[in-house]
Amino acid sequence: MGLFVLKIGEKWLFGVRLGLSSKHLDKDKLRWYLHRQSKNPNKKEGTVNIIACVKQVPDTETQIRIASDGKSIVTDGIKWVINPYDEFGVEEALRTKEKFGGQVTVIGLGPKRVTEALRTALAMGADKAVQISDDALEGSDALAVAKALAAVIKDMEYDIIFTGQRGIDDDMGMVNIALAELLGIPHISFAIKLEISDDQKSVKVHRPIEGQTVVLEAPLPALITCQKGLNEPRYASLPGIMKAKKKPLDTKTLADLGLDASQVGEAASKIKVMQLTPPPERKAGKIIEGETPEQKAAELARLLHEEAKVI
């Protein structure tokens, strides 16, 4: 044991060394620590404020039935889950917190049942939840949903926002990116790999595009849309589920957000569904008969060439 004095940059650090040899002192880490403190005096050292947006959607196994109005789906008996792409976002939020420390807030919009999706995210490990719920929001288009989310988030402190790359219900992929635009922050979509810089000032994201992967860098705060491959979302543990019940879940109405009912909901929607139809019927085609696999293969090749004309 002994006393030590270190000069890092312009600062002197005094300390007591407890049975450690000097090689255990990581000068780089200390320098980084002091740098953080000087840049962000009010922020808890090294932490990140993280938001994950969560949408509740019908489970992927759901058979979609069209309702009698011809414009909506039958929701009876649907099992509602967190949008699978949003789960990657929640997982990445938790991993970011585990790495840097900080707080994860999950935000969801929709009717009462959405509470369940938020509780699931809390059970996975998120710290608190905000649910935007108002009857006037019913029938909102993607732009209106983004405006409602932006109204909540603009007053929050955040470094990074995670969302799924699209909801597997309406397949629009607009709310997330529109939200970034409304907040005036950069977005990077389809993330399969992500790295936040040690100084927590920027993020580097791998984004696969047709035939290549582009590595993009953006300053924080930024919004990242998550693609499968980014991580493997954890399951909520039993203790996690118990703890989630006690975690804060705030509910916000339109009035809380300072939004007017005329800006959202079905009447304000700028895109209208005229009609829903089942997918075009595909009839089961020919089963190719033959004595041997070779005969069947030869007949298939002939049909693909002569009849279907695709080879």
Place this chain on the structure above:
Amino acid sequence: MAQGVWAIAEQREGEFRKITYEIVSEGRRLADKLGQQLTAVVLGSGIKDKAAELAQYGADKVIVADHSALEPYTADAYVSVLGQLAQAETPEIIVMGASTQGKDLAPRLAARLDVAMAQDCTQFDIEDGKLVAVRPIFTGKAYAKVTFENSVPNIVTARPNVMPINEPDSGKTAETVDAQFSLDEAELKSKVAEVIKDESGRIDLTEADKIVSGGRGMKNAENFKVLEELADVIGAAVGASRAAVDAGWRPQTDQVGQTGKIVSPNLYIACGISGAIQHLAGMGTSKIIVAINKDPEAPIFQKSDYGIVDDLFNVVPALTQEVKKFTEK
């Protein structure tokens, strides 16, 4: 008043992507129905000579935005330029490809212009003078016919491989104009740090004309070799079901289905894939579907144009040999 149809071309390193010809062709059809002009908008660096080519596919006019910050694509730079152009020129309809670029760009542009958008459409039409789009939702488990209200320009993206490409007419020319815009590079936040090229030389699933896909029936990663051999002969991309990806036999980028890629090739050959609803949703708009599976009860046969009930490990190599008779001619 808003007037005209815009097709936003997509290029990479000075070469147009196939989707560009698809949306210019579709834009031409919409402009004809409306009795309006089709403008192709090309963004990039040093691409002016190339831009004139789009006249052959139906563009009346080509607007070229040439700037070093427009290559490679970033949402920041493209939205800034397109936002300025759309506000100045007020087109009625903007068509883009539902490629990774279009899906990144269209929502942000729509938000900037405070309008709605319709993503990944498979059909467009004009009804009572208004644009109507059909788009698969729930990954193709239902189709929604949509229209816009108080939302001009109407921004839409078209699913790759769906819109037919016009026969190029080399006699056609278009007026080419330089776009008027300002771009402050200091304002651009996201930057491309690196581009990692896929060295496999295979075409991306979403752009592929033909796909050979394998599922649980492939049994292991090595067995995909038989599919790759067939794919090489017919010029196809290789895809996989979720089961094959989750088993670690294929990379995530190969997955076709509700939590993978949505594909629309001319030919889809499903090998050892039972046809779970999530998989069918991702490839249901393929033009010709072939199923090869040992199990005659596999649901995939209900969606297939041609089926072979047999062991894929005997059928696929034989098929590879048989198709050579046609491809080697």
